[in-house]
Amino acid sequence: MDRFIIRGGRRLEGEIVIGGAKNAGLKLMVAGLLTADRLILSNVPKIADIETMQTLLRQHGIAVDPVDAEGRTLSIGGPITSVEAPYDIVSKMRASILVLGPLLARAREARVSLPGGCAIGTRPVDLHLKGLETLGATIRLENGYINASAPNGLVGDRILLPFASVGATENLLMAATLAKGRTEIVNAAREPEIGDLVECLNRMGARIAGAGTGTLVIDGVEALTGAEHAIMADRIECGTYACAAGITGGDLRLIGGRVRDLGAVVRTLEEAGVEVLEEENAIRVRRTGALRGVDIMTEPYPGFPTDMQAQFMAMLAVADGASMVTETIFENRFMHVPELNRMGARINVHGSSAIIRGVGHLSGAPVMATDLRASFSLILAGLGAQGETSLSRIYHLDRGYEAVDRKLSAVGADIERLSDDR
Numbered sequence: 134m135d136r137f138i139i140r141g142g143r144r145l146e147g148e149i150v151i152g153g154a155k156n157a158g159l160k161l162m163v164a165g166l167l168t169a170d171r172l173i174l175s176n177v178p179k180i181a182d183i184e185t186m187q188t189l190l191r192q193h194g195i196a197v198d199p200v201d202a203e204g205r206t207l208s209i210g211g212p213i214t215s216v217e218a219p220y221d222i223v224s225k226m227r228a229s230i231l232v233l234g235p236l237l238a239r240a241r242e243a244r245v246s247l248p249g250g251c252a253i254g255t256r257p258v259d260l261h262l263k264g265l266e267t268l269g270a271t272i273r274l275e276n277g278y279i280n281a282s283a284p285n286g287l288v289g290d291r292i293l294l295p296f297a298s299v300g301a302t303e304n305l306l307m308a309a310t311l312a313k314g315r316t317e318i319v320n321a322a323r324e325p326e327i328g329d330l331v332e333c334l335n336r337m338g339a340r341i342a343g344a345g346t347g348t349l350v351i352d353g354v355e356a357l358t359g360a361e362h363a364i365m366a367d368r369i370e371c372g373t374y375a376c377a378a379g380i381t382g383g384d385l386r387l388i389g390g391r392v393r394d395l396g397a398v399v400r401t402l403e404e405a406g407v408e409v410l411e412e413e414n415a416i417r418v419r420r421t422g423a424l425r426g427v428d429i430m431t432e433p434y435p436g437f438p439t440d441m442q443a444q445f446m447a448m449l450a451v452a453d454g455a456s457m458v459t460e461t462i463f464e465n466r467f468m469h470v471p472e473l474n475r476m477g478a479r480i481n482v483h484g485s486s487a488i489i490r491g492v493g494h495l496s497g498a499p500v501m502a503t504d505l506r507a508s509f510s511l512i513l514a515g516l517g518a519q520g521e522t523s524l525s526r527i528y529h530l531d532r533g534y535e536a537v538d539r540k541l542s543a544v545g546a547d548i549e550r551l552s553d554d555r
């Protein structure tokens with residue numbers, strides 16, 4: 134297993150290119166299941182979860198062929214030869230559950246392993262299943278698998294989501310594109326990645342209205358065609374590097390970042406003392422004075438995203454004053470706290486809230502990654518700390534961030550990747 138060695142205290146300055154969004158790209162790849170034609174996706178990030186999704190689609194019989202030498206443009210599509218999503222793949226990546234709706238819509242049956250929990254929570258899929266039953270699917274859970282069938286096809290209906298679940302919205306949205314009649318998804322998630330998926334599906338011939346609002350209206354069609362689509366920039370990667378500018382007192386231009394996708398992150402950055410300037414095709418972020426403590430509550434978009442909570446906590450650990458961070462989306466997303474405290478942070482967790490008392494500086498230490506966003510929280514802490522930080526188990530990071538050491542070194546960070554057997 135590889136690890137990072139980070140020597141902190143250096144101010145970051147320069148440009149970082151923001152890649153394609155993991156949480157849009159994974160679903161856009163799954164949309165390739167909905168057509169026998171070819172879906173051409175560009176701006177594909179080179180991260181482990183994308184590789185896993187390629188493996189999953191290929192074992193369904195779907196071709197996933199790189200169009201360019203770098204593999205940043207993929208051609209996806211073809212006949213479905215297997216409707217089974219096996220445990221060994223689904224257990225590695227929860228987003229695999231999103232093949233359920235498209236398989237039902239296109240092949241009228243699916244056998245998908247129930248995804249287990251993960252580090253940040255139990256993460257049930259009950260809303261996905263209930264919604265698909267509303268569209269006429271028969272669902273049977275057996276031996277850890279979801280056995281779903283809709284022999285006469287899915288039929289549109291009104292679905293009210295008790296919680297604006299991103300995954301449930303996406304699964305049901307994709308299933309409804311080929312259902313008979315109209316489907317309404319009420320209390321749908323409004324994350325920008327869903328807007329990106331809707332834009333691509335409509336290019337494929339779907340008829341979807343209401344993206345970005347709380348209600349999606351889908352009029353089913355007979356079949357979807359191929360299309361070309363560029364994956365949107367990764368707003369969480371963008372926000373993450375904005376925190377790197379914050380914690381190092383730096384000045385970064387984040388190429389491809391879009392202020393409108395960042396939602397409440399912009400306001401929270403500015404409250405914390407990080408200036409955010411919108412440019413033509415970039416966001417410029419720089420620290421203007423001391424970091425200030427702020428209170429954060431994670432919420433569905435356009436609220437403060439849970440995927441930015443760990444990164445902000447690292448920055449707030451060295452802010453002037455106290456901060457309170459409340460995590461309302463996942464039940465166990467504070468695993469970065471003990472590791473930050475080992476670096477000298479003063480964070481106390483009380484249930485779903487954490488009180489952070491800012492300290493003058495953090496000190497480098499050997500720390501361990503536990504999940505994707507916690508991994509970067511520890512990198513940020515190392516960048517701002519005095520001394521050397523060694524971060525192990527960075528396979529967590531590789532799932533969702535591309536070329537972190539290269540991007541950070543290019544703007545002045547002292548970071549290197551070592552293989553643990555060295």
Ligand code: EPZ
Binds near residue numbers: 440506
């Ligand atoms: C997506 O997960 C993202 N993953 C997550 O990003 C992100 O944190 C999350 O949305 C919230 O924004 C991908 O897009 C691949 P949810 P998802 O369904 O779809 C509960 C990252 O770091 N719930 O909105 O699983 C669930 O337990 C990852 O990139 C049910 O109870 O999120 C959780 O508490 C982490 N029943 C909450 O809703 C269900 O059927 C949010 O889940 C579905 C969800």
